[in-house]
Amino acid sequence: MLPSCARGFLAIAVMIVLVPSSARGAPERSPFTGIRFVESEIHVQVHGEPTWHQLVEIDGITADAIRAHADKRHKERADKRIREDLVRLLTEMGHVPGATVTLRLKRLDKAAGETRGLEKVPMTAENRQRLWRESTVRRIERDHAIAVDARFTDLTRRVLGDAGGPAIAAAHVAHDLDQLEWHLKHEHSYLTLKDVPIEAALDSIRVAAGAEIGRNELALQVAKLLALLGDGHAGVRRIEQYLPAGYLPVLIEQAGGRLVAFKADRSGFVEPTTPYIVSIDGKPIERWLTAAAQIEADGSAQLRQRRAIRNLRLINYLRHELGQPTAGTVTLGLADEDGRNVQTVQVPVTGRKPIYGEWPRTQTTLRSDGIGYLRLAQMSRSAVPSAKRAMERFRDAKGLIIDVRGNTGGRRDLLRALLPFFLDPTGGPLVVNAARYRLGPRFDRDHLHNRFLYPDDRSFWTEAERNVINDFASQVRFAWTPSAGDFSEWHYMVVAPGGSGVYHFDKPVVVLMNRDCFSATDVFLSAFEQAPNMTLLGTPSGGGSGRTRQSALVHSGIRIKLSSMTSYRAGGQLFDGQGVTPNVVVEETPTDWIGQTDTQLDAAVQRLDGIGAR
Numbered sequence: 001m002l003p004s005c006a007r008g009f010l011a012i013a014v015m016i017v018l019v020p021s022s023a024r025g026a027p028e029r030s031p032f033t034g035i036r037f038v039e040s041e042i043h044v045q046v047h048g049e050p051t052w053h054q055l056v057e058i059d060g061i062t063a064d065a066i067r068a069h070a071d072k073r074h075k076e077r078a079d080k081r082i083r084e085d086l087v088r089l090l091t092e093m094g095h096v097p098g099a100t101v102t103l104r105l106k107r108l109d110k111a112a113g114e115t116r117g118l119e120k121v122p123m124t125a126e127n128r129q130r131l132w133r134e135s136t137v138r139r140i141e142r143d144h145a146i147a148v149d150a151r152f153t154d155l156t157r158r159v160l161g162d163a164g165g166p167a168i169a170a171a172h173v174a175h176d177l178d179q180l181e182w183h184l185k186h187e188h189s190y191l192t193l194k195d196v197p198i199e200a201a202l203d204s205i206r207v208a209a210g211a212e213i214g215r216n217e218l219a220l221q222v223a224k225l226l227a228l229l230g231d232g233h234a235g236v237r238r239i240e241q242y243l244p245a246g247y248l249p250v251l252i253e254q255a256g257g258r259l260v261a262f263k264a265d266r267s268g269f270v271e272p273t274t275p276y277i278v279s280i281d282g283k284p285i286e287r288w289l290t291a292a293a294q295i296e297a298d299g300s301a302q303l304r305q306r307r308a309i310r311n312l313r314l315i316n317y318l319r320h321e322l323g324q325p326t327a328g329t330v331t332l333g334l335a336d337e338d339g340r341n342v343q344t345v346q347v348p349v350t351g352r353k354p355i356y357g358e359w360p361r362t363q364t365t366l367r368s369d370g371i372g373y374l375r376l377a378q379m380s381r382s383a384v385p386s387a388k389r390a391m392e393r394f395r396d397a398k399g400l401i402i403d404v405r406g407n408t409g410g411r412r413d414l415l416r417a418l419l420p421f422f423l424d425p426t427g428g429p430l431v432v433n434a435a436r437y438r439l440g441p442r443f444d445r446d447h448l449h450n451r452f453l454y455p456d457d458r459s460f461w462t463e464a465e466r467n468v469i470n471d472f473a474s475q476v477r478f479a480w481t482p483s484a485g486d487f488s489e490w491h492y493m494v495v496a497p498g499g500s501g502v503y504h505f506d507k508p509v510v511v512l513m514n515r516d517c518f519s520a521t522d523v524f525l526s527a528f529e530q531a532p533n534m535t536l537l538g539t540p541s542g543g544g545s546g547r548t549r550q551s552a553l554v555h556s557g558i559r560i561k562l563s564s565m566t567s568y569r570a571g572g573q574l575f576d577g578q579g580v581t582p583n584v585v586v587e588e589t590p591t592d593w594i595g596q597t598d599t600q601l602d603a604a605v606q607r608l609d610g611i612g613a614r
Contacts, residue, residue, distance in 0.1 A: 029123040030086050031058070031101050034171060035131055037079050040067060043108065046121060050171035050211070053105035056115060060102075061095055069093050083131050087123070097123055133554045138441075139178035140185060145203035152201050155224050156208035159320045163244040164214025172555035173209045173218060177202050180222065180560065183551050187440040188562045190231040190546070190576060192482050194298060201225050216242040219558045223295045226560065232299040232518065232544030232576050237559040239295055240353075246316030246326060247353040252277060252309055253593045254515070259285060259309065260590045261332060264354035268594055271334050274343055275590045279333030280315070281324060288312055291321040300579045303542035306515040313353050359406050360598060364390050371608055372397035379410030379520040384417045388501060391421055395503060399608035401601070402528070403512040405538060409519025412452055415527055416495060421505045422531040423497035429465050430570070431472040432527035433493040437547065437565040439486055448565060451547060453491035465494045478572040487566070495527065508533045510604040513582055517541035525580040526569045535607065536582040538600050543579030 034045030034052070042055040042063050055063040070078035070089060081089050090097050100120040107114045148156055158164065168176075181202050184191050191198065205221050219242040226234045236242070250261050250270050261270045261277040269275040280288050292311035293304050312318070316326045328349055335342045364375045364386070372394030374387065394400055402418075415432070423430065437447045445455070454461075456469050469492050497504070511528055513521075513536055522541050528534055546563025553560065567575050584607070591597040 027125045028085055028087055028128045029097075029125050030083075030128040030131055031103060031121040031123050033127055033130060034134070034175075035083050037082075040064075042067065042082065044105070045171060046103065046105070046118060048169040048172065050169055050174075052108050053116075054108055055103070056106050057104040058090065058101055059095060059097060061090065061093060065093070066090075080135070083135060084128060086128070099123055130555070134175065137179050137554050138182045138186070139175065140181040141178070142199070144174075144206060145200065146207065148204040148207050149197070149200040151197070152204035155201065155221060156204050158208075158213075158217050160214065160217050160220065160244065161320065163216060163320065165216030165219075165242065166214065167212040168209075168215050168218060168556050169212050170209055173213060174206055176218075176553040176555050176558070177206050179551075179553055183560065183562060187438055187442065187549060187551075187564055188229070188231070188234070189436075189438045189482075189487075189564050189566045190229055190234070193480065193576070194228060194230040196228045201228070215556050215558070218556055220295070222558060222560065226562075227295055227297050230298045230577055231546060231563045232297045232303055232542065233546040233548045233561060233563045234297060235295070235561055237550060237561055240314065242558075243314060243317040244320060244326070245351060246349045247351070248313045248315045248330060249347050249350045249354060250332075251354055251356060251593075252312050254305070254309060254588070255590045255593065256587045260593055261334060262590075262594050266359075266594050269590070270332065270347070271343065271345055274334035274336045274341060276335045276337075276339070277332055278335045278339075278342060280312070281319075281331050282333070283322065283324075285333075287322065288318055291318050294321070297544075299577050300540070300543040302515045302540045302579060303518070303544070306542065310356070315349060359593075360403070360601075361595075362403065362601075366393055366397060369605070369609075370398040371605060372400040374400065374402045376402065376404050376414060377407055379407060379412070379414055379524065381411050381413040384413050387414060387418060391418070391503075391505070392501075394505070397507065399507050400505065400509045401512060401604045401608070402509060403601070404517055404521050404524060405512050405514045405600070406516045407521045408516055408542075409521050409544075411450075412493070412520050412523060415520070415524045416452060419495045419527055419531065420497050420499050420502045422509060422528070422534065423495070423504075424532060425497045425504050427497060429462075429468050429494050429496035430527070430530055431468055431492050432495055432530065432570060433523055433545070433567060434472065434476070434478075434570075435491050435493075435545070435547075435565045435567040436487040436489070437491070439488060440564070442549070443488075443564060445488070447488075448491045448547060451565075452493045453565075454493075455489050455491055461494075462496075465496065468494065472570075476568075476570075476572045478568055479574050480566075482566065493523075506533065508535070508608055510535045510537050510607055512600050512604055513538040513541055513580070514588070514600070515539050515542060517580075519544050519546075522575045522580055523567075526575070529580065529583075530570060535584060536580065537584045537586055537604055537607065538582050539585065539587060540581045541579040543575050543577060545575035 032044040033048045036043045043052050044055050070081050074081045103118045103121050219236050223236040223239050252259050252261050259277050260275050289308045293308035296304050296307040319326050329346050332345045358377050362375050365373050374390050435453050545567030547565040548561050549564045550561050586600045586603045589599045
């Protein structure tokens with residue numbers, strides 16, 4: 001009897017003998033672009049064609065023989081070996097396949113039973129990789145509609161033409177849409193928020209794709225579909241990579257309900273005496289905004305408007321949407337304050353999109369009037385030390401302005417670090433956010449920990465924190481509550497007064513906010529609104545809180561983003577679709593966007609002086 005170690009070496013030696021050197025170390029390859037196993041049969045797709053065939057032979061070796069060998073040699077991993085390790089499997093059977101193979105297939109469609117032979121079918125690593133990726137994803141299997149639903153005719157309209165991108169075969173479109181449906185139905189927290197008939201929408205895209213569709217066109221349709229769901233975080237990641245290049249060379253922002261066009265470097269308006277943009281290429285600006293909003297979430301009005309305005313830069317894409325020819329120039333219609341004087345200006349279409357950048361470009365400081373000014377341009381963990389140092393400088397300030405305008409979110413560390421400064425030390429902790437995550441195979445009970453959200457049974461809660469959680473749970477009525485069976489238990493973010501290095505700042509505070517505020521900044525604003533002596537000033541925030549997860553659709557490579565939690569304010573309102581409304585609404589003026597004025601900051605200073613900042 002050989003010792004166990006010797007038996008192990010012998011097994012390895014036998015494998016080396018059985019697998020010729022020509023196959024060892026060679027990359028695994030496959031002639032199939034699709035494969036599935038139906039009882040004892042092997043069904044395959046070839047050349048990316050949507051039609052399924054039953055495999056009969058590979059290079060004269062019958063499918064029955066391949067199946068029998070795989071079952072005997074690899075047992076429960078037989079299907080995996082046929083799908084992913086076909087070269088090695090055939091080599092074990094005494095046949096080393098070349099760069100191409102000859103296949104004999106049996107039809108499974110209307111001509112079922114008819115066989116066909118295919119010669120010189122390429123064996124590629126790309127095919128094998130595709131089959132492997134397919135085996136790792138989940139899909140929804142159900143019967144599908146055979147006609148486009150009238151409600152989604154616009155959704156399935158092809159608009160990109162020659163810019164549609166490389167073709168994706170119908171079978172691969174179908175697989176990707178089945179995968180997308182799985183992610184929506186098992187991982188998306190806001191799937192039922194807008195009552196969108198998701199199956200009908202997906203089936204409409206599938207039917208309209210026909211025999212094939214360009215990848216860019218498919219990405220655009222998926223983006224428009226996800227926009228309907230009302231999830232501010234959902235969409236196609238980096239959607240612009242799928243859209244035609246060609247951009248406006250100017251920036252556009254909102255001021256008092258109108259749109260202002262200014263130079264990309266913010267040195268001035270496009271035209272000094274006519275700052276308001278009213279048309280593009282002779283069409284009213286409203287038509288362009290409607291087109292630009294199609295790929296943005298149907299969330300709060302301010303979020304959709306803000307994102308649509310920024311999408312106006314995508315001029316050549318929007319021309320496709322509106323059926324307009326692309327050109328090297330674009331004509332802007334610009335009006336004065338009264339709207340009586342309108343002039344047209346022709347500007348070049350650029351190959352590089354202008355960037356809004358951080359705005360306002362101000363720095364934290366103790367002002368000469370004794371008011372502290374704390375600028376928080378990003379919700380980042382790295383900003384915590386400097387923010388706490390600033391609070392130490394502001395200990396004797398007569399008032400404080402916290403400016404989060406333009407802050408689109410990030411992490412919640414700044415909220416946890418700063419809010420304790422403004423809470424009454426004799427009072428108790430606050431629940432600033434409640435949430436539940438979607439129950440799914442990729443999420444566990446720690447899924448919301450990086451949002452500082454925890455269930456009520458955690459041992460680290462203090463008695464005071466546990467009491468405030470219990471009070472919150474018994475008193476708050478939530479605005480929208482999807483099926484509890486699809487979601488985790490409630491999780492809570494709690495902030496208490498005091499702590500290491502924290503003092504009580506009991507002077508009046510104004511928080512400056514605008515439509516750019518989103519995600520973690522929404523949560524920040526909602527939490528600070530609960531503190532005493534606090535005034536939120538500016539325009540409503542965007543509204544969004546969702547714990548985004550990403551997934552790549554296997555065949556097209558399109559990456560999707562979906563929220564995985566439902567998130568609520570302390571009063572039970574959803575962040576998504578709502579945002580946070582300021583206590584005092586102050587709109588921007590045109591000159592604010594080019595740095596000549598700062599109307600909201602002036603209003604904050606005036607308010608602090610007016611309420612007796614001491």
